[in-house]
Amino acid sequence: MDSELRIGTRVLNYSRYGHSGGVPVLSLGGSPSTRWKRPEVVAAIADAGLDVVFPDRPGYGGSTRQPGRTVAAAAADAAALADHLGWSAFAVTGGSGGGPHALACAALLSDRVTRCAVVGGIAPPLTDGPQPTQADEDADPRRNETSWLAAHEPASLRPLFEQSAAHIMSAVEAGGPEFPPDPGTPPGPPARDDAEAMARLTATFVTSHDGWYDDLVAFARPWGFDFADVAVPVRLWYGSADERSRRYAELLAGELSAERVEYAGGHIPPAPAYREVLGWLSR
Known part of the structure; x- marks a missing residue:
């Protein structure tokens, strides 16, 4: 169900899945992402008996942009949304670029957040020094070119986004699936034949x-x-085929005293791994 919340002069759009009486969970998407979720994700949430809300961060999916926002700003929006929903306490999860925002909620809303699951998350990048090379990134994923450009030459990011989005949508138009398959697994059905999948892809890219x-x-x-x-229980999930996320999880675990969990798959968790995350959040 799509809804919106007004926060001052801004609009925050969100979708709600699962059971209204279930354990409340705030789920923060990747970079980029959409609040609209795939059928297998919706089914897993329903089976877990949870009440899961997916907000579009400012600048996504019709949510009013908030230029210059920090990662920590997500906590204020999370608190406003929880108040609106009548949640006194809730669990939080974040995938990929949603991971830092979930950790912000765990740190700044420790009186309300019960536990925090990060799936394929990132650690704060290192942007000092000269522009990193691939060898630098191979040695330490925090020293990556994209983050360095974001810190020093942010105007260069948009052409990179356009190239990446064009590549993804070209593959979809050629008959590719909504998400690339994990190594050794068959691809999904052509996304171009599924109106809802195309709506999700269009909103995202x-x-x-x-x-x-x-x-x-x-x-x-x-x-x-x-x-x-961060004073609440944290678990860091990553895929067996996602070396970058594994290394980030190692770095974050040292900072957070968090437990690391590897699942079989890539950056996007397959259904069994996602159900495991939901089960942990519901405890």
Whole structure:
């Protein structure tokens, strides 16, 4: 169900899935992403008996843009949304670029957040020094070119987004699936034949790149909270075929004293792994 919340002069759009009486969970999407979820995700939420809300961060999916926002700003929006929904306490999860925002909620809303699951998340990048090379990134994923550009030459990001989005949509138009398959698994059905899949892809990669841009710029600046303030249980999930996320999880685990969990798959968790995350959040 699509809804909106007004926060001052801004609109925050969100979708709600599952059971209204279930354990409340706030789920923060990647960079980029949409609040509209695939059928297998919706089914997993329903089976878990949870009440899961997916907001579109400012600049995504019709949510009013908030230029210059920090990662920590997500906590204020989360609190406003929880108040609106009547949630006194809730679990939070974030996938990929949603991971930092979920951790912000865990740090800054420790009196309300019960536990925090991060799936394929990132650690704060290192943007000092000269522009990183691939060898630099191979040695430490925090030293990556995209984050360096976000810190030093942010105007260069939008052409990169356009190239990436064009490549993804060209593959879809040629008959590709909504998501690339994990290694060794067959691809899904052609996304171009599924109107809802095309709506999700268009919202994520075509309609606007503002949220994507603002996310990456926010990641390359101080996040606005301390890992030491995260006082709730945290688990860090990553795929067996996602080496980058594994290395980030190792870095974050040291900062957060969090448990790491590897699942079989790539950056996007397959259904069994996603159900495991939901089960942990519901405890």
